[in-house]
Amino acid sequence: MNRRMFMKASMAFATLSGMSGLSTLFARSAWADADIADGTAKQFDFDVLKKHAASLAKKPYGGAPAPLPATLANLTPQAYNEIAYDPGHSLWHNIDGRKMDVQFFHVGMGFKRRIRMFSVDPANREAREIHFRPELFNYNDAHVDAKQLEGKTDLGFAGFRAFKAPELGSRDIVSFLGASYFRAVDNTYQYGLSARGVAINTFSNGQEEFPDFTAFWFETPKAGDTTFTVYALLDGPSCTGAFRFIIHCEEKQVVMEIENNLYARKDIKQLGIAPMTTMFSCGTNDRRVCDTIHPQIHDSDRLEMWTGKGEWICRPLNNPQRLTYNSFEDENPKGFGMLQTDHNFDDYQDVIGWYNKRPSLWVEPIGKWGKGAIDMMEIPTTGETLDNIVCFWQPAEAIAAGSEHSFSYKLYWSSLPPVQSNLARVYATRTGMGGFPEGWAPGEHYPEVWARRFAVDFVGGDLKDAAPKGITPVIDVSSGTIKQVEILYVEPFNGYRILFDWYPNSPSTEAVNMRLYLRTGSQTLSETWLYQYIPPPPDQRKYIDDRQMHA
Template sequence: MPVDRRHLFKGAAAGACVAAIGSSPLALATLAQAQAFGETVPFSRDKMIVAARALAAKPFVDRREEIPEALRTMDHQAYAAMRASDPWPVPLSSENRFFFEALLAGFVFNQPVDLWLVTGDQAQRVLFDRSTFTFNPPADEIAPEENIPFSGFRLSTHINSPDKLDEFAVFQGASYFRAVGAAENYGLSARGLAIDTGQPTGEEFPVFRSFWIERPQEGAKAVVVNAILDSPSTTGAYRITVRPGDATVTDVELTLFPRRDITTIGFAPFSSMFLFGSVNRSDFDDYRNAVHDSDGLSIYTGAGEWLWRPLSNPSRLQVSAFVDTTPRGFGLVQRKRKYRDYEDVGARFELRPTAWVEPIGDWQSGAVVLFEIPSRREYNDNIVVYWQPNAPVKAGEPFELTYRIHWNADAPTVASGPRVINTRIGRNEFDTRELFVIDYAMRGHSVDDVEVSVQSSAGKIVNLASYPTPDQDTLRVSFELDPDGESLIELRVQLKVADDQPAEQWLYRWTT
């Protein structure tokens, strides 16, 4: 089912972070123990890994019951009425470059998280202080007087202007986190890990139990966030380095300690939203031209091919696997970047970021897996993508992986040849076949010297044509599909230009 969580990040109420870790000295702490304000413990990356390994030797404990019922059952209006006040946000460094704000638990944010601020090799626990939050109606009558747990935190800096603090990352909800570059708004979300997505047994959502945020040294350009991940299937030690800028970059280093063999596991997972665009505009009675956080999946394969798959909002669940070895990158892209592409003054979809994964090291063989889930509401995250290795993660065997996420207006590197800028789908003029119209930005290549080929897994391709449009440097490819009785057909369009520069290959799954 699509997950209704997107609006929760809009004007989210102030909150806080409380999480716990492994064995002494980073012992798992109960909420009651966390009442000792300012508790300080030794800290290092090695201790985090030891703590995660020790936690894996114990049964998983669901900590949601630590959240008072009044917070778990409050609605969004009440949650939004709990707001941070002075001294939030607090500076992380002496030069006040980076600021930190804890986020309270409540509503759907029902996983308690322990927060620690790290200075050198010492970590100090962050605890709830009611005087630093404002509780407006109706939260004033609902929220407990003491010991409200935290659910995450946000980071801010002067990313757009030296006179204004701008939020550039937020960690809140299970293992979800988001980031933006300069002049961008939040859109799609990353996750620490995906387990059993789409399986009949149901998806397992790992959670970050604790965060250890390192205070940056003077002149630092990044914030380092350490975290312990936990779920019934695995624990993990994460180190996430966040560098804000025109493109904000997050480096993710993870070490898992599986409690069981995990066959269906997704690394570098993202959740996004695609309601409608030029591939399915006629399905929605809406004043806007398009509604989506991402409009395509881009993949840079180990063989050096660039693939572009326009996203869709199908009538039934669609799962696609793009098999690869040592992938060079993949991501969910928001390619349409003009206000008139959407005409939504409030949502400003044109400012939503692209998230591009750059694998570090050899990821060996596996597949980029894409889930497209039917949805009728723009508040549902109905798009999921991740990398799934062929080899399962084995119980008792530590598993390490490193990757980089670029949060930017586009993928950091794109094919040097033509690339897809728009896909339109509709019926032909006689209402007898499906018509596909694909526009390519030629990027300096001649539209007069291009070979176009179309492959289909079934059916027949009819009336293939290619021609320039009135827009400068744009080639249009059109063709009709005769399904010939088939209900699912995989399509591929390939362009070959005279100088052999690689063009994006257009992929699409057509279904009835």
């Protein structure tokens, strides 16, 4: 974990919620030196977990976690980072020829939830708990008073991370840490955006909730396997859940098959399925806060959607000056995700964050999800240390107390999504001052009428073949007027740039929704570009000439 990702995880999710009710499923026994799973064996399968989650939802929520020993509660981020799991006690270290292994995160600092861990023998479906003990960790320079931890077998763990050969114990590829957050990498080994088990009331009149994964069960893989299965219990004020993750650690990507079963404790105003959070500070289309040495700063650059009707939609991300929320209605979506499409180092010049290596995350629904919407919230940010973009699927049906809901889907953590449209796709979006011919500038030869220019670049598809027949940009805006539309072939990226200027027709600062696609005759040539532009107030709609002319 680099500094930015650690701080984001530890500080943003410092307030976690309760765990309860597992003692009836699993008992404890004395320590076993040969295996870190020391609990008494009990039968376990996914049906057992689902029944337990359903039963737990009928009981009051357990509330905030119990206080940690002072030596852990008062850790600084730097001290917490010094705590390392002992690889000699990793979960599958005793499997000859193993390709996978798992280690656990220590509780402490902002990670207060005491998560229980279990090892499952897939042959006889027996599970045994892994209890905390100081010997599992190396405390290095963390200055932890280990005497305060002796006998604290109920401390549990904060989360886990998984490794794949040949990087066993050195570079993890999957991490579950904080509330229900988790991440994975592609073959760059560079973490980026995060996923969540569920999102609740992210943008509603109520306070957002962050349910916790409170227990995990790991099926022991066979030697040589690069796929492992983990089950998770979710618990929070408004719902419980039983999750199954089948995690395929492939050569160039990580693919997760997920089934969740959710049980509502109370009415939920907004339930987010397959939620993901990412960071967008500045990019080609939004350079307002890019006063740094870096041309761009973002984990993701766009929301991509493949609708139930087959339309491909690209929505570039913004760092707005005020919180914005958008809902894209759909029925039985084919896929959606937060993408990082620009992997050119020169476009970031960042040797700390390595944004050019960040993976994309694509959601592939399994089965029909029915009616709902892909919701996205964009939060203003002045830096890069916190995620400011949230996206998820919200079912149209009301989530009532006592109801049960199940969703299955795949998550692809990879450089680009596993599927792409055959149509031309959006390559980049750029914005700047407009109101004058391209190649000139506002001044004495042109009226200084304020306008905003947009350049949308398209590549691929049948654009080259369609060019002789004529390419027509179809542009719609929710307010204002479009002028100066141009179509330019751009040889360096072998694509076409659509230029247009937007002129306001009112002093309103309400968001302007823009829509653009390309066609030739009645044939659609490109995916649909959606954009949301927030115009400045009237007193800021002017050109500033800061030249100092002297005789």
